[in-house]
Amino acid sequence: MDPLTAYRQRGFTLIEVVVAFAIFTICVGAIYAAFEAAVHRSARSVSREHAWLTAQSLLARVTAEPLSPGRNESGTSAEGLPWHVDVKPYSLPTDPSNPWHALLVTVRVRDTGSTAPVELSSIELSRLQR
16 A cells, blocks of 8 residues: 555545534534424413413402403403403303303413413303392
């Protein structure tokens, strides 16, 4: 083997180094993009979970109090999520002399960055005040 051939076989050429660096850069970029997407989905999931928990808490609080038709409330949660509570009569074929009537309680909470709010509804019985 001549000395010139032995010298050329000891290292990488500049083209090989550039190609290896390009492949490495593409792989790191793909991993970064996947990680960024995962972090974004996780943040959206946490925001949506806060909206669901807020809606459940509001529905429990509202139904624990005496209900009256036409009740509308709005506000903002501690996490900064806007909410709205609406209480409407719910028609059921019942005896008109019955002191109990059905009410539809709807709670809407909008999480940050979402187009559709979280909405929970419940039909509750309330004693008619005479």
